[in-house]
Amino acid sequence: MPRARVASRFSGIEKSPTYAILDLAAELRAQGESILDLNGGEPDFDTPDHITAEGRQALDSGFTHYTPSRGLPVLLEAIGDKLLKDNGLALDPARQIIVTPSAKHALFVSVMTLLGPGDELLIPTPSWVSYPAMARLAGAEPVFAPLSAENGFRLTRELLEVHLTPRTRALLINNPNNPTGNVLSPAEADAVASVARDHDLWVITDEIYEKVRFRGEHISLAALPGMADRTLTVNGFSKAYAMTGWRLGYVAAPEDVSAQMLKVQQHTVGCAGSFVQRGGHSALTGPQEPIQRMRTAYAERRDLLVEGLSGIPGFACPSPDAALYAFCDISGTGFADPTSFTSWLLREAKVAVTPGSAFGPGGKRHIRLAFASDPKTLTDAVDRIKTAMDRL
The missing domain is CATH 3.90.1150.10 (Aspartate Aminotransferase, domain 1)
Known part of the structure; x- marks a missing residue:
C-alpha cells in the first residue's frame, strides 16, 4: 500500500x-x-563564566517553568537598553521585542509573519543558506540578487531594483554578512533604505555577527530615516557570547507586526527556555x-x-x-x-x-x-x- x-x-x-x-x-x-x-x-x-553561573543558579533554584511568550520582562528590558545604546533604536520592550529560542527562529517567525503564497523575498547573495528555505516554508518565493566579487560583493540600489517585481514584499539583509564578512557601508545602507521606502517594502535585517566585527561601523537599518516602521531587526547571543548551544535570540519590530509575530511564537515554541533567558540577561548586563x-x-x-x-x-x-x-x-x-x-x-x-x-x-x-x-x-x-x- x-x-x-x-x-x-x-x-x-x-x-x-x-x-x-x-x-x-x-x-x-x-x-x-x-x-x-x-x-x-x-x-x-x-560561554563566559558569569553567564553559565546565572543559568546554573536558575536551574538550581527551580526556575524551569514557562515564561511569558514574549520573554522575561527583565530580559526584554535589557535587550531594549542594548538596542537603544548600540543601535539607536528606541523601542517599547513590552510591545516591540520578542525573545526567541535562537536568532534562527526569530528569522523564521519574521518570514512567516510577513510573507505568504505569491509573495517574493529579495535576498542579495552570497547569503546564509537557510534564508531561501524559510521563504519557501512560508509559501513565498526567494529571489536572488547576485552580488559580484569584482566589486567586493557590494550592494547598490540598481542591483536591488533590477530584481524587484510587483510581488516583491520584503528584502532580507545580513549585516555583517555570512559568508563574505562584509560590513554594510553607509552608502549601501542608504541604498537599501531608499529602495525599501520608494517601493514600500519590508526589510528583515539579520545582525547576528554585529559584535564579531574587526573593521567598519555597524549600521542598523531600522535606525535610518523612515525605516523604523518597516524594519524587523534580528539578533542573538550565539556568536557574540559563544552561546550557540543555549539557543537564544530576539526580534524587534513595529508594534502591530510584533503582535502578529507573537502568534507564530505562541503556536510553535511557546517561549524561549526560562533558565536560558536568565543567562541571556546576565550576558547583556554583566561584563562585556x-x-x-x-x-x-x-x-x-x-x-x-x-x-x-x-x-x-x-x-x-x-x-x-x-x-x-x-x-x-x-x-x-x-x-x-x-x-x-x-x-x-x-x-x-x-x-x-x-x-x-x-x-x-x-x-x-x-x-x-x-x-x-x-x-x-x-x-x-x-x-x-x-x-x-x-x-x-
Whole structure:
C-alpha cells in the first residue's frame, strides 16, 4: 500500500549544506579519519563564566517553568537598553521585542509573519543558506540578487531594483554578512533604505555577527530615516557570547507586526527556555570584556588563515571585515565548481569546508572556511590543503 506523500512545500527545499558537510565529516571521523572542520561557524570558546553561573543558579533554584511568550520582562528590558545604546533604536520592550529560542527562529517567525503564497523575498547573495528555505516554508518565493566579487560583493540600489517585481514584499539583509564578512557601508545602507521606502517594502535585517566585527561601523537599518516602521531587526547571543548551544535570540519590530509575530511564537515554541533567558540577561548586563577578548582572538585567527591560504597557488582570499569566515576564490585551482573542490578537499586533505554555491548564485567560484577553531587547527588545515594542492 503506497504511503501518503508529505506536504508539497518541501519539494524545493534541500537539507542545509553546512549540516550535510558536518554529518559527512562526523561519519568519516567515526571511521577513524582525522578530519579538520572549517565548515561551521561554531565558536570554540566556552560561554563566559558569569553567564553559565546565572543559568546554573536558575536551574538550581527551580526556575524551569514557562515564561511569558514574549520573554522575561527583565530580559526584554535589557535587550531594549542594548538596542537603544548600540543601535539607536528606541523601542517599547513590552510591545516591540520578542525573545526567541535562537536568532534562527526569530528569522523564521519574521518570514512567516510577513510573507505568504505569491509573495517574493529579495535576498542579495552570497547569503546564509537557510534564508531561501524559510521563504519557501512560508509559501513565498526567494529571489536572488547576485552580488559580484569584482566589486567586493557590494550592494547598490540598481542591483536591488533590477530584481524587484510587483510581488516583491520584503528584502532580507545580513549585516555583517555570512559568508563574505562584509560590513554594510553607509552608502549601501542608504541604498537599501531608499529602495525599501520608494517601493514600500519590508526589510528583515539579520545582525547576528554585529559584535564579531574587526573593521567598519555597524549600521542598523531600522535606525535610518523612515525605516523604523518597516524594519524587523534580528539578533542573538550565539556568536557574540559563544552561546550557540543555549539557543537564544530576539526580534524587534513595529508594534502591530510584533503582535502578529507573537502568534507564530505562541503556536510553535511557546517561549524561549526560562533558565536560558536568565543567562541571556546576565550576558547583556554583566561584563562585556569577554566579547573583546574573543574578537581579538578571532582577528588573529583570521589573519593566520587568510595569510596561509593566500600563499597557496590558485587561492584568492580577501581579509573579511567581520564574522567568522574567509570567503576564498578558488577559480585559479583548475576545479570547475566549488562543490567538486570541497568534496576533493575532504577526501584528499581531510579538511571540511563549505562550497560557495551553498550561499546562492553570488557564491560561485568560492569556498567558505571558518576561523572559529583554535590556531593549531587552522595552521594544520592550511598545511593539509597546501600539501594536497602540491600533489595535483
